[in-house]
Amino acid sequence: MAFGSDDDNAAAGASTARLVVVSNRVPVPTGTGHKAAGGLAVALEAALKSHGGVWYGWSGRIVDGPPSPEPEQKRVGEITFAVLDLAQRDYDLYYSGFANRALWPVCHYRLDLIQIDGEDTEGYFRVNDAFATSLVPLLRPDDLVWVHDYHFLPLGKALRDRGAGNRIGFFLHIPWPPPDVASAMPAYATLLEALTAYDVLGFQTQQDAENFGRCLERDGFARHVADGIYETGGRRFLVKAFPIGIDVEAFRRTANRAVRNSVVQRFRASIGERRLVIGVDRLDYSKGIRERVDAFGCFVRSNPKVRGRVTYLQITPKSRSEVPEYRRMQEEVAEEVGSLNGSLGELDWIPVRYLNQTVNHASLAGLYRMASVGLVTPLRDGMNLVAKEFVAAQSPDDPGVLILSRFAGAAHELDGALIVNPYDIEATARAIARAYDMELEERQERWASMSARLPETDVNVWWKHFLSHLETPAAIPAGAETSTPPPAAST
Ligand SMILES: O=P(O)(O)OC[C@H]1O[C@H](O[C@H]2O[C@H](CO)[C@@H](O)[C@H](O)[C@H]2O)[C@H](O)[C@@H](O)[C@@H]1O
Numbered sequence: 384m385a386f387g388s389d390d391d392n393a394a395a396g397a398s399t400a401r402l403v404v405v406s407n408r409v410p411v412p413t414g415t416g417h418k419a420a421g422g423l424a425v426a427l428e429a430a431l432k433s434h435g436g437v438w439y440g441w442s443g444r445i446v447d448g449p450p451s452p453e454p455e456q457k458r459v460g461e462i463t464f465a466v467l468d469l470a471q472r473d474y475d476l477y478y479s480g481f482a483n484r485a486l487w488p489v490c491h492y493r494l495d496l497i498q499i500d501g502e503d504t505e506g507y508f509r510v511n512d513a514f515a516t517s518l519v520p521l522l523r524p525d526d527l528v529w530v531h532d533y534h535f536l537p538l539g540k541a542l543r544d545r546g547a548g549n550r551i552g553f554f555l556h557i558p559w560p561p562p563d564v565a566s567a568m569p570a571y572a573t574l575l576e577a578l579t580a581y582d583v584l585g586f587q588t589q590q591d592a593e594n595f596g597r598c599l600e601r602d603g604f605a606r607h608v609a610d611g612i613y614e615t616g617g618r619r620f621l622v623k624a625f626p627i628g629i630d631v632e633a634f635r636r637t638a639n640r641a642v643r644n645s646v647v648q649r650f651r652a653s654i655g656e657r658r659l660v661i662g663v664d665r666l667d668y669s670k671g672i673r674e675r676v677d678a679f680g681c682f683v684r685s686n687p688k689v690r691g692r693v694t695y696l697q698i699t700p701k702s703r704s705e706v707p708e709y710r711r712m713q714e715e716v717a718e719e720v721g722s723l724n725g726s727l728g729e730l731d732w733i734p735v736r737y738l739n740q741t742v743n744h745a746s747l748a749g750l751y752r753m754a755s756v757g758l759v760t761p762l763r764d765g766m767n768l769v770a771k772e773f774v775a776a777q778s779p780d781d782p783g784v785l786i787l788s789r790f791a792g793a794a795h796e797l798d799g800a801l802i803v804n805p806y807d808i809e810a811t812a813r814a815i816a817r818a819y820d821m822e823l824e825e826r827q828e829r830w831a832s833m834s835a836r837l838p839e840t841d842v843n844v845w846w847k848h849f850l851s852h853l854e855t856p857a858a859i860p861a862g863a864e865t866s867t868p869p870p871a872a873s874t
């Protein structure tokens with residue numbers, strides 16, 4: 384089956400329909416002079432500004448009593464931010480429970496970490512229903528609705544059940560595994576059936592889109608009709624890869640200015656002439672941080688000449704700390720770093736600088752640019768924007784080398800990186816050594832090929848591309864229809 388032979392001309396995004404974006408986190412402006420935080424938030428804000436619209440989701444607040452069913456609304460320019468509070472119990476079941484202890488591990492191929500709990504499952508569907516019930520009165524018949532991520536898999540179906548006839552799209556920011564792994568999800572059949580209610584289902588990579596298509600076909604949830612188009616119950620929908628990216632020009636500009644950034648200057652002074660190896664990740668078991676620390680240790684042990692001459696900076700804000708698997712790995716990583724610094728460090732040299740803090744983009748860009756090596760070695764990752772930011776931040780005259788896990792979505796595009804299997808500690812250590820010693824000419828060649836690819840998935844191209852497909856029902860070219868009978872449905 385083929386997914387997304389590309390009609391990129393469609394990326395014009397000429398729609399005039401109003402847009403309704405739904406995501407768990409909503410960057411509600413806090414005051415005057417507001418600026419959205421991350422690249423994704425900035426891009427979705429740009430999409431909403433160009434169409435006018437509503438950004439709907441969780442307020443970020445947890446309340447003691449029952450939350451109001453009426454969304455709190457705040458209009459800023461062309462965008463209305465509409466958010467619901469969550470009761471503590473609903474947050475525990477829907478977000479910390481089902482989303483982050485069942486869906487997240489399954490989608491990241493970690494069946495050993497999955498927690499299946501009937502109350503979490505019930506809570507997840509109930510919260511999705513509650514979000515749908517409160518959204519329906521805000522919808523106009525012509526609105527385009529764009530739902531984001533694993534928190535809201537059944538939201539489209541819940542909206543349809545409440546009468547929404549709109550075009551509704553869905554984008555999954557995390558991987559979608561093959562059928563044998565995906566079917567370990569609790570309520571798998573209910574989730575898959577619910578997903579067929581969307582008009583467009585977007586994934587980070589071709590592989591994720593294909594995995595999802597195989598789930599649909601293997602278990603009889605839908606029939607493949609042609610080129611990513613599926614059919615069930617008399618309606619058709621599109622399954623396609625829409626790889627996300629960063630705002631390339633904005634990030635390049637930030638990096639160019641970053642030499643003057645005082646945080647970056649202070650850091651430079653503190654490491655002196657030492658070479659910099661950098662990692663930037665949320666503290667998540669999917670990011671492979673422990674394996675990476677081990678690989679760095681192995682690199683130092685097998686290359687005595689680098690002792691005292693290199694600093695590995697790992698910037699790692701804590702994430703989802705209320706989830707036991709995250710708390711456990713936070714302790715494990717801290718222990719690993721402590722043990723490595725204890726055994727390899729010297730009176731005047733600490734090999735790993737480990738920070739549990741969020742660093743802003745302006746400083747990050749400067750740190751990426753200063754680094755000789757960028758370590759992006761997740762065990763599994765939907766895309767990984769850090770990899771793209773690292774490339775965008777480099778100076779063409781003296782670019783650093785990206786070491787990239789083959790299991791990050793970004794590895795499908797950034798072929799100039801040194802691609803590694805992050806489970807193989809010694810091989811990753813050898814890649815660090817190779818990057819550390821790489822000649823300028825090879826570094827420039829590798830960087831140029833990656834840099835040239837960044838604009839293809841620029842985040843503004845990404846949202847225009849997705850919306851152009853959401854606006855226009857997928858047409859099947861004459862003669863392209865397949866005639867495979869639908870496989871028998873399983874429960
Ligand atoms: O909202 P949190 O629970 O604090 O988690 C933060 C976000 O993590 C995930 O990010 C993913 O999206 C990135 C952009 O598409 C992608 O590059 C990365 O590979 C994914 O892990 C999650 O999908 C978001 O919903 C969370 O807000």
Ligand SMILES: O=c1ccn([C@@H]2O[C@H](COP(=O)(O)OP(=O)(O)O)[C@@H](O)[C@H]2O)c(=O)[nH]1
Binds near residue numbers: 665698699740742744
């Ligand atoms: O201290 C930090 C750590 C991370 N980030 C940003 O958080 C995003 C992480 O996105 P990615 O796709 O790499 O992973 P996710 O955390 O979404 O799984 C990137 O834009 C990073 O620049 C940041 O601004 N400050």
